[in-house]
Amino acid sequence: MMLAALHRPAPAAAPQFDREVIARYDTNGPRYTSYPTAPHFHEGFGEAEFRAVAHASNEDPIPAPLSLYVHVPFCPSPCFYCGCTRIITRDRRKPLAYVDRLVREAALVAPLFDHDREVSQLHFGGGTPNVLDAPSLDFLMAELGRCFDLSRAPSREFGIEVDPRLATPADIARFAALGFNRLSLGIQDFDADVQRAVNRVQGVAETRALLEAAQRHGFRSTSVDLIYGLPLQTRERFATTLDAVVSMRPRRIVTYAYAHLPERFPAQRRIDRHDLPDAATRLGLLELAVERLCGAGYRYIGMDHFALPDDDLAIAQANGSLQRNFQGYSTHARSDLIGLGMSSISHVGASFSQNARDLPNYEAAIDAGRLPVCRGLALDADDLIRADVIQQLMCNDEIDVGRVEAVHRIDFASYFREALDRLGGLAADGLVSLSPTRVVVAARGRLLLRNVAMCFDRYLGRGLPPKMHYSKTV
Amino acid sequence: MTSSPEVVQLSEVRASCTQCAWQTLCLPASLDGTNLERLDEVVRKRRPLRRGEVLYREGLRHAALFVVRSGTLKTSTTLADGDTQVLGFHLPGEIVGFDGLVDEPHHSTAEALEDSSVCEVPVARLAEIAAQIPLLQQQVYRIMGREFSREQMHAVMMGRRHAMARLALFLHGLSERRRACNHDPDSLHLSMSRQDVANYLGLVIETVSRLFSRLQSLGVLAVDRRAVRILDHAALAELAQGEEDSRATA
Numbered sequence: 001m002m003l004a005a006l007h008r009p010a011p012a013a014a015p016q017f018d019r020e021v022i023a024r025y026d027t028n029g030p031r032y033t034s035y036p037t038a039p040h041f042h043e044g045f046g047e048a049e050f051r052a053v054a055h056a057s058n059e060d061p062i063p064a065p066l067s068l069y070v071h072v073p074f075c076p077s078p079c080f081y082c083g084c085t086r087i088i089t090r091d092r093r094k095p096l097a098y099v100d101r102l103v104r105e106a107a108l109v110a111p112l113f114d115h116d117r118e119v120s121q122l123h124f125g126g127g128t129p130n131v132l133d134a135p136s137l138d139f140l141m142a143e144l145g146r147c148f149d150l151s152r153a154p155s156r157e158f159g160i161e162v163d164p165r166l167a168t169p170a171d172i173a174r175f176a177a178l179g180f181n182r183l184s185l186g187i188q189d190f191d192a193d194v195q196r197a198v199n200r201v202q203g204v205a206e207t208r209a210l211l212e213a214a215q216r217h218g219f220r221s222t223s224v225d226l227i228y229g230l231p232l233q234t235r236e237r238f239a240t241t242l243d244a245v246v247s248m249r250p251r252r253i254v255t256y257a258y259a260h261l262p263e264r265f266p267a268q269r270r271i272d273r274h275d276l277p278d279a280a281t282r283l284g285l286l287e288l289a290v291e292r293l294c295g296a297g298y299r300y301i302g303m304d305h306f307a308l309p310d311d312d313l314a315i316a317q318a319n320g321s322l323q324r325n326f327q328g329y330s331t332h333a334r335s336d337l338i339g340l341g342m343s344s345i346s347h348v349g350a351s352f353s354q355n356a357r358d359l360p361n362y363e364a365a366i367d368a369g370r371l372p373v374c375r376g377l378a379l380d381a382d383d384l385i386r387a388d389v390i391q392q393l394m395c396n397d398e399i400d401v402g403r404v405e406a407v408h409r410i411d412f413a414s415y416f417r418e419a420l421d422r423l424g425g426l427a428a429d430g431l432v433s434l435s436p437t438r439v440v441v442a443a444r445g446r447l448l449l450r451n452v453a454m455c456f457d458r459y460l461g462r463g464l465p466p467k468m469h470y471s472k473t474v
Numbered sequence: 475m476t477s478s479p480e481v482v483q484l485s486e487v488r489a490s491c492t493q494c495a496w497q498t499l500c501l502p503a504s505l506d507g508t509n510l511e512r513l514d515e516v517v518r519k520r521r522p523l524r525r526g527e528v529l530y531r532e533g534l535r536h537a538a539l540f541v542v543r544s545g546t547l548k549t550s551t552t553l554a555d556g557d558t559q560v561l562g563f564h565l566p567g568e569i570v571g572f573d574g575l576v577d578e579p580h581h582s583t584a585e586a587l588e589d590s591s592v593c594e595v596p597v598a599r600l601a602e603i604a605a606q607i608p609l610l611q612q613q614v615y616r617i618m619g620r621e622f623s624r625e626q627m628h629a630v631m632m633g634r635r636h637a638m639a640r641l642a643l644f645l646h647g648l649s650e651r652r653r654a655c656n657h658d659p660d661s662l663h664l665s666m667s668r669q670d671v672a673n674y675l676g677l678v679i680e681t682v683s684r685l686f687s688r689l690q691s692l693g694v695l696a697v698d699r700r701a702v703r704i705l706d707h708a709a710l711a712e713l714a715q716g717e718e719d720s721r722a723t724a
Contacts, residue, residue: 061700062690062697
């Protein structure tokens with residue numbers, strides 16, 4: 001009902017690092033790449049429900065464009081910090097068999113969506129997408145192109161996550177030729193001791209060469225991932241990494257907080273707890289990252305993301321069109337997301353759904369000609385209102401009260417009475433400012449976006465202990 | 475899914491014609507108390523229809539008229555080649571079922587496009603009472619005339635050479651129908667699918683979406699999923715005349 005937000009938020013102020021406040025708010029919470037979050041998906045939402053929402057999504061006067069996520073779960077060796085859904089193998093036949101199933105899944109799911117709906121976003125994530133050899137990736141892209149209308153427009157966002165240890169500049173040229181225009185490289189930390197402690201040894205020069213190749217081959221954006229809170233990390237070591245990264249000038253930098261949850265992620269048991277930096281050091285690493293990256297001209301977007309001011313993300317944030325999604329942030333307006341591959345999440349219409357989270361079940365579904373949807377959630381009216389509010393916080397650092405009231409036909413103050421009560425505490429600490437027309441995240445609250453968003457989460461404190469499912473907020 | 479602002483309260487559905495919001499559309503203005511009560515006996519309030527539920531089906535006999543109380547109905551018929559042709563969309567205050575008036579099976583199917591409610595007026599009983607109340611008799615003819623001219627609008631629409639003119643006329647018509655019952659004429663909620671719109675206007679779905687996008691980029695409409703806001707009525711009316719230049723259909 002609402003036209004694009006008429007209000008254009010001013011470029012947000014750099015986040016202010018208040019060590020005392022941040023330490024106090026360091027709790028466990030969701031990252032809100034979706035709302036409701038994945039732990040609330042249930043098995044009552046399956047293939048039939050997915051088919052119904054897909055059908056309904058075709059019926060709008062202007063159906064949303066499509067977005068594809070392709071999960072490639074294989075990695076040749078385990079990085080000990082990793083909490084992703086992945087399979088460690090060096091068996092080259094496994095990815096081949098998997099690509100075959102991905103193609104069959106695409107052929108099953110594509111006919112559910114009208115053929116005039118262009119795919120404007122495509123993302124290969126992992127695991128390690130570049131374990132796929134050239135013929136496999138060529139074949140997969142050709143088949144996706146047969147099933148779907150893949151956009152050729154320069155504005156398309158076609159991204160691939162790449163492990164630099166398995167890639168050469170020639171591979172980057174190959175990805176560009178296939179239509180990819182966004183590259184995401186894992187770095188984590190360049191320090192040799194830290195790298196050994198997490199079982200991921202990679203050189204600065206090889207990483208730099210890949211970023212340079214991406215620039216040569218017209219990649220519209222490049223992004224690198226760093227992690228703070230890894231074993232043996234110190235301020236000095238991380239400073240060296242940050243300096244090296246900044247000198248490579250990737251357009252985006254993401255600084256994830258390491259979440260040590262060895263009871264959930266077995267690989268993490270190989271990290272010696274005693275090697276982990278203490279809470280104070282962890283905060284120091286975050287402070288350092290904010291200081292160095294903002295000092296080097298990067299803008300803080302929100303939720304660990306930094307971007308150069310002329311990057312699409314920073315521009316989208318400045319003009320109010322930024323979106324939060326499973327890959328972090330995106331510049332594209334609402335699209336229907338189709339997840340392909342084991343454990344992938346789809347977001348079609350007012351629903352989330354997830355594919356089977358292990359290979360045998362995923363394969364069995366495809367082999368039986370079924371969609372591999374194993375669980376999901378149909379959002380109710382309340383979910384949609386809260387998802388919208390949380391999205392505004394994550395992307396714009398503020399909630400436009402009038403807009404929420406107009407779009408959802410609610411009285412903000414009475415509908416969110418409990419949330420506003422909780423926010424009152426954060427306001428007292430100077431993290432947010434509350435007025436009848438706006439909820440604005442203050443500079444010292446920008447690093448605590450999740451804590452602000454958590455005030456609006458109806459599911460917190462109901463059944464699921466956050467500690468079991470969510471990582472630390474800082 | 476947000477509900478439309480004019481959702482009829484259940485209490486209102488249960489209430490009689492005396493309190494009905496559509497009274498002026500259905501009933502002669504001067505119908506007095508006793509006669510109203512007699513009509514009340516005839517009119518049956520039916521249970522609400524769920525989205526997708528069929529009110530009456532082609533080939534079946536059911537001699538009754540139905541007044542849409544809330545929601546939207548779609549009428550359609552099956553063609554000789556097995557394809558479906560959408561005949562019309564029916565909004566609150568409008569009446570369907572005239573094709574069952576004669577002693578023949580319905581030649582159309584009416585189904586709810588969203589959760590809806592209707593009043594049922596059995597034809598035999600209506601005829602009986604109308605014979606005794608001349609005012610009501612006249613009103614029945616008046617309503618039939620009104621529905622008939624609405625049907626004719628479709629022929630006018632299909633006579634437009636340009637796809638854009640058809641769509642503009644369609645949207646303009648929906649807006650006017652909302653205005654007629656005191657709803658915001660600028661704000662449309664399209665409960666029909668783009669497939670239905672395409673079928674109704676004799677277009678393909680790709681064209682429907684392309685035209686909506688075009689109207690949006692021209693600043694005539696703002697489209698957010700099923701919610702359509704008319705920003706420029708004059709431009710829409712002009713486009714509906716079919717005299718638009720090639721820019722609008724490009």
